[in-house]
Amino acid sequence: MTAASDAPQVRIDGLQYCNWSREIFREMRQGGLTAVHATVGYHEGFRETVRHLVDWRTRFRDNEDLILLARDSGDIERARATNRTAIFLGLQNPMPIEDDIGLIEMLFDLGIRFMQLTYNNQSLLGCGWMEKEDSGVTRMGREAIAEMNRLGMIIDLSHAGERTALEAISLSQRPVVISHANPRWLCDSNRNVSRTVLQALRQQQGLLGLSLYPLHLPNGSDTTLRQFGEMAAEAAQIMGAEHLGIGSDLCQGQPDSVVRWMREGRWTRQAQAAASFPPQPSWFGSNLDFPKVSEGLRSAGFGEAETSFVLGAAWHRFITVSLPSAV
Amino acid sequence: MTAASDAPQVRIDGLQYCNWSREIFREMRQGGLTAVHATVGYHEGFRETVRHLVDWRTRFRDNEDLILLARDSGDIERARATNRTAIFLGLQNPMPIEDDIGLIEMLFDLGIRFMQLTYNNQSLLGCGWMEKEDSGVTRMGREAIAEMNRLGMIIDLSHAGERTALEAISLSQRPVVISHANPRWLCDSNRNVSRTVLQALRQQQGLLGLSLYPLHLPNGSDTTLRQFGEMAAEAAQIMGAEHLGIGSDLCQGQPDSVVRWMREGRWTRQAQAAASFPPQPSWFGSNLDFPKVSEGLRSAGFGEAETSFVLGAAWHRFITVSLPSAV
Numbered sequence: 001m002t003a004a005s006d007a008p009q010v011r012i013d014g015l016q017y018c019n020w021s022r023e024i025f026r027e028m029r030q031g032g033l034t035a036v037h038a039t040v041g042y043h044e045g046f047r048e049t050v051r052h053l054v055d056w057r058t059r060f061r062d063n064e065d066l067i068l069l070a071r072d073s074g075d076i077e078r079a080r081a082t083n084r085t086a087i088f089l090g091l092q093n094p095m096p097i098e099d100d101i102g103l104i105e106m107l108f109d110l111g112i113r114f115m116q117l118t119y120n121n122q123s124l125l126g127c128g129w130m131e132k133e134d135s136g137v138t139r140m141g142r143e144a145i146a147e148m149n150r151l152g153m154i155i156d157l158s159h160a161g162e163r164t165a166l167e168a169i170s171l172s173q174r175p176v177v178i179s180h181a182n183p184r185w186l187c188d189s190n191r192n193v194s195r196t197v198l199q200a201l202r203q204q205q206g207l208l209g210l211s212l213y214p215l216h217l218p219n220g221s222d223t224t225l226r227q228f229g230e231m232a233a234e235a236a237q238i239m240g241a242e243h244l245g246i247g248s249d250l251c252q253g254q255p256d257s258v259v260r261w262m263r264e265g266r267w268t269r270q271a272q273a274a275a276s277f278p279p280q281p282s283w284f285g286s287n288l289d290f291p292k293v294s295e296g297l298r299s300a301g302f303g304e305a306e307t308s309f310v311l312g313a314a315w316h317r318f319i320t321v322s323l324p325s326a327v
Numbered sequence: 328m329t330a331a332s333d334a335p336q337v338r339i340d341g342l343q344y345c346n347w348s349r350e351i352f353r354e355m356r357q358g359g360l361t362a363v364h365a366t367v368g369y370h371e372g373f374r375e376t377v378r379h380l381v382d383w384r385t386r387f388r389d390n391e392d393l394i395l396l397a398r399d400s401g402d403i404e405r406a407r408a409t410n411r412t413a414i415f416l417g418l419q420n421p422m423p424i425e426d427d428i429g430l431i432e433m434l435f436d437l438g439i440r441f442m443q444l445t446y447n448n449q450s451l452l453g454c455g456w457m458e459k460e461d462s463g464v465t466r467m468g469r470e471a472i473a474e475m476n477r478l479g480m481i482i483d484l485s486h487a488g489e490r491t492a493l494e495a496i497s498l499s500q501r502p503v504v505i506s507h508a509n510p511r512w513l514c515d516s517n518r519n520v521s522r523t524v525l526q527a528l529r530q531q532q533g534l535l536g537l538s539l540y541p542l543h544l545p546n547g548s549d550t551t552l553r554q555f556g557e558m559a560a561e562a563a564q565i566m567g568a569e570h571l572g573i574g575s576d577l578c579q580g581q582p583d584s585v586v587r588w589m590r591e592g593r594w595t596r597q598a599q600a601a602a603s604f605p606p607q608p609s610w611f612g613s614n615l616d617f618p619k620v621s622e623g624l625r626s627a628g629f630g631e632a633e634t635s636f637v638l639g640a641a642w643h644r645f646i647t648v649s650l651p652s653a654v
Contacts, residue, residue: 047374054429102381110436 012312014209015180019253031287035086043265049096073320090114126164134161180247209247214278229300241306339642341536342507346580358614362413370592376423400647417441453491461488507574536574541605556627568633
């Protein structure tokens with residue numbers, strides 16, 4: 001056996017937005033999570049986002065035995081070597097950069113490593129999946145893509161409209177991700193990803209993180225582990241397991257006011273549909289359940305190496321290639 | 328001759344607030360400046376300060392053959408090795424941290440390495456020299472000093488009141504600086520520094536940067552280079568040349584609206600006294616004149632090693648000891 005195979009397997013969750021607590025960080029350790037991409041905010045502007053980042057610094061200090069702020073793949077190794085979880089920070093909306101391209105670099109320096117171009121609605125950069133008309137990547141969107149490419153901030157196309165996603169994939173000089181979504185033909189929501197987008201993503205060496213959020217799953221909250229595995233197998237047919245990961249979209253401990261915040265932000269006075277969290281699938285309620293996902297994959301015919309890719313090795317490789325080393 | 332003595336002498340200016348341009352950065356090179364501490368702002372809040380920092384990033388990119396953003400003493404070496412000037416960024420007022428202690432770390436991560444606790448007026452942290460009553464370091468001021476000590480952001484007591492300065496020197500666990508001021512007994516303004524404060528500063532291994540701003544000089548704009556040298560000699564009697572530097576307060580190319588901004592900010596509707604820049608001493612109008620300062624020091628009896636300290640070696644040593652290495 002080599003030293004590498006003695007080391008614990010790399011397990012990475014490509015998206016969570018939990019009601020963060022020491023208990024949840026403990027569960028990350030118990031579930032063997034090497035790294036997690038954590039959402040910092042949705043509709044917050046720059047100043048509010050910085051406040052969230054300050055809160056994250058406090059969390060890192062208060063829980064330094066369990067987690068660390070991750071800036072590059074070296075921090076995944078550091079987390080592994082010290083039995084902690086590396087937390088990558090990201091934004092699900094470009095609101096924090098306002099209309100100021102220079103703020104991308106400021107947020108990068110403050111630790112942000114992922115940003116979505118859009119969240120459901122039209123943004124300054126592109127169009128979200130809930131608009132009737134997707135007019136694609138905007139003038140500022142092209143600048144933001146170039147700037148994110150320059151810095152090495154990872155472009156996330158979750159929640160984007162079809163045209164915006166295709167244009168962004170084509171415009172980006174670096175591979176992009178869809179951190180948390182599923183094949184659309186297995187669960188028909190425009191929030192999920194079409195075959196066309198997946199093929200473009202694959203061609204550009206991008207990564208898809210499979211979502212465990214009930215509304216993205218083929219049978220909602222009742223989706224079985226086996227059904228999840230079968231969905232993963234379909235995705236792997238296009239992406240290959242080496243470009244497939246998990247982006248669980250775990251929102252553990254969040255009250256329903258948070259799902260309303262996600263959907264309504266401050267942009268509407270109307271209550272939006274289904275403003276409560278659906279029950280999680282019985283087999284995935286917390287980070288403790290993360291290793292179980294491999295059973296679903298194995299039952300759908302994934303081999304050992306393929307399962308390793310989906311559970312974390314694919315994200316690990318993507319991050320290693322994408323994020324510039326801090327040193 | 329050793330390799331070190333072959334290298335160009337380290338020249339450091341501990342404070343400038345010029346109307347930055349490529350021409351001024353060229354003059355820094357021609358004047359042999361290894362490093363400059365540049366003021367980013369005075370009365371700006373957090374968001375405006377970040378905009379200034381974005382402007383600085385643009386300057387660094389547009390002039391990367393002349394200057395670089397300095398975060399630690401390694402960047403002084405890098406500047407020296409590549410014939411550029413290392414620019415350290417600082418704030419003359421704690422307005423940018425608002426009432427949020429966490430913003431100190433955010434600004435540190437964005438490149439800020441110096442911060443004054445106060446600028447003329449009472450601040451949230453302490454008292455400036457122009458208030459009638461100096462009630463010393465505030466509750467938040469104590470927290471800010473501890474936080475700056477933790478991070479390695481340098482505390483600058485220029486513009487502080489007497490009591491605030493003495494308390495801050497005593498509270499800080501690390502040496503502090505007064506980046507741009509002169510001995511008060513040679514130019515009687517409370518903006519200058521009393522013997523008591525200088526002695527406390529020296530005892531704590533702090534640094535005084537001698538100002539070349541006419542209002543701080545013994546004979547205003549008519550102060551001769553020799554008079555400046557004599558003043559430096561008096562300061563050296565207390566501080567020792569190894570704790571003495573230059574903080575020229577050069578405001579080259581700034582219109583008078585800027586001196587009004589410094590004095591009036593947004594806190595008053597009344598025009599403040601002398602809201603125009605006085606003429607510079609004839610022997611110091613730009614970075615080109617920086618090397619000339621050594622003539623004044625030599626004429627007042629400074630030896631070669633002492634002159635080297637004041638022209639930059641003292642600042643160099645202080646920065647090396649004070650700023651944490653980025654790696």
